Amino acid sequence: RNRPTYKIASIPADGIGPEVVEAGITVLKCLSKFLYTFNLEFEHFNWSSNLYLKTGKYIPDGGLERLKEFDAILFGAVGAPNVPDHISLWGLRLAICQPFQQYANGGRSHVGQPWEVATEVAIFTRHAVERLIRFAFETARSRPRKFLTVVTKSNAQRNGMVLWDEVAELVAKDFSDVTYDKMLVDAMTVRMTLKPETLDTIVASNLHADILSDLAAALAGSIGIAPTSNLDPTRKNPSMFEPIHGSAFDITGKGIANPVATFWTAAEMLAWLGEEDASNTLMECVERVCEKGIKTADLGGTATTIQVTEAVCEEIERNL
Numbered sequence: 399r400n401r402p403t404y405k406i407a408s409i410p411a412d413g414i415g416p417e418v419v420e421a422g423i424t425v426l427k428c429l430s431k432f433l434y435t436f437n438l439e440f441e442h443f444n445w446s447s448n449l450y451l452k453t454g455k456y457i458p459d460g461g462l463e464r465l466k467e468f469d470a471i472l473f474g475a476v477g478a479p480n481v482p483d484h485i486s487l488w489g490l491r492l493a494i495c496q497p498f499q500q501y502a503n504g505g506r507s508h509v510g511q512p513w514e515v516a517t518e519v520a521i522f523t524r525h526a527v528e529r530l531i532r533f534a535f536e537t538a539r540s541r542p543r544k545f546l547t548v549v550t551k552s553n554a555q556r557n558g559m560v561l562w563d564e565v566a567e568l569v570a571k572d573f574s575d576v577t578y579d580k581m582l583v584d585a586m587t588v589r590m591t592l593k594p595e596t597l598d599t600i601v602a603s604n605l606h607a608d609i610l611s612d613l614a615a616a617l618a619g620s621i622g623i624a625p626t627s628n629l630d631p632t633r634k635n636p637s638m639f640e641p642i643h644g645s646a647f648d649i650t651g652k653g654i655a656n657p658v659a660t661f662w663t664a665a666e667m668l669a670w671l672g673e674e675d676a677s678n679t680l681m682e683c684v685e686r687v688c689e690k691g692i693k694t695a696d697l698g699g700t701a702t703t704i705q706v707t708e709a710v711c712e713e714i715e716r717n718l
C-alpha cells in the first residue's frame with residue numbers, strides 16, 4: 399500500500415504539556431523512521447495560557463477552522479497558576495473538543511451578593527446519549543471480554559441520568575453478544591478500588607468519567623501513564639488525543655514528567671489513524687522499558703523524561 403502521510407496538529411499548551419508532547423513527537427518520529435510504513439507531518443500551535451494573557455484569546459480567530467485540516471490533534475495540558483481553571487479549560491481544551499456539544503450553562507447572577515445564584519445545568523439529549531452508549535457497546539464488542547459497565551446516578555439525578563439508563567437498556571438490545579451491568583457512580587469508586595478485575599469497558603457521562611478516569615490512572619500506578627482520546631466517530635472532524643493529566647505546575651521544567659501517558663496517547667492516535675501495527679509496536683516498546691525499571695519518580699523510579707523517551711526509541715530500533 400502507499401505510504402500515507404498524516405498531518406498532526408500539536409498543541410502542547412501549558413506546564414509539563416510541552417515537555418511530554420515533545421517526548422511523544424520524538425517517539426512518533428522514531429516509529430515512522432524505523433517502521434517506514436507511514437509519514438507524519440507536525441504543525442505546532444502555540445495556543446496556551448501565555449498567548450491568552452497576551453492577546454485575551456486561547457484560540458486565535460479562524461483557529462478551529464484551521465484544525466479541521468488535520469488528521470488528528472495531539473494535545474498536552476492546559477492550565478496556569480495565573481489563569482482561573484474554568485477560563486483555561488473552556489478557553490482551549492473544551493473549546494476544541496466540544497464545539498458542537500449540547501451543553502447549557504445557566505451561569506451566575508448577583509455576583510458577590512449574599513443572594514448570588516449559580517447554576518450548572520447539564521442537558522442530556524436522546525441523540526447524544528444514544529450516540530455515546532452505542533459507541534461504548536461497539537468498543538466493548540471489539541474487546542475480548544465483551545463486557546460493558548454503564549455508570550449512572552439515576553437515584554439522585556432523576557432526569558438526565560434516568561434517560562441515560564433507559565437509552566442504555568434500549569441500545570443493549572442490539573448487542574446481545576455484549577454483557578452489560580449498571581453501577582451508581584459512588585458504588586463504582588468502591589468497585590474500582592476493591593475489585594478492578596471485575597471491570598473492562600466503562601461508559602460514563604462527562605463529569606463522572608472525569609473523576610473515575612483519574613481514579614483508574616491512580617489505581618494503575620500514576621496519573622502520568624493514562625491516555626485520553628476525544629473521538630469523533632463520524633470522522634468529520636479530527637479527533638483529539640491527550641494525556642489524562644494536567645499541566646502539573648509542581649514539576650514543570652524539572653525534566654521529570656512521566657511521558658508514558660503521552661506515548662500511550664500517541665499509540666491510541668496511531669490506532670485511530672489505522673496504523674494498528676505501529677500502535678502495538680509502540681505499546682510493546684513502552685512496556686519493555688517499564689519492565690526494565692526505566693521509570694520516572696511518580697512510578698518510584700529515578701529516570702528523567704528524556705531518559706525514558708530515549709529508552710523507548712532504542713526499543714523501537716531494536717524491535718526491527
Ligand code: NAI
Pocket residue numbers: 414418474475476477478479483487491621622623640642643644645646647648649654655656657659694696
Ligand atoms: P495535574 O494532573 O496537573 O497534577 C496532579 C498531580 O499529578 C501533581 O502532583 C503532578 O505533579 C502529578 N502529575 C501529573 N502528570 C504527571 C506526569 N506526567 N508525570 C509525573 N507526575 C505527574 O492536576 P492538577 O494539579 O489538579 O491541575 C494542574 C492544572 O492542570 C490546573 O490548571 C488544571 O485545570 C489543569 N488540568 C488540565 C487538564 C487538561 O488539560 N486536560 C486536565 C487536568 C487538569
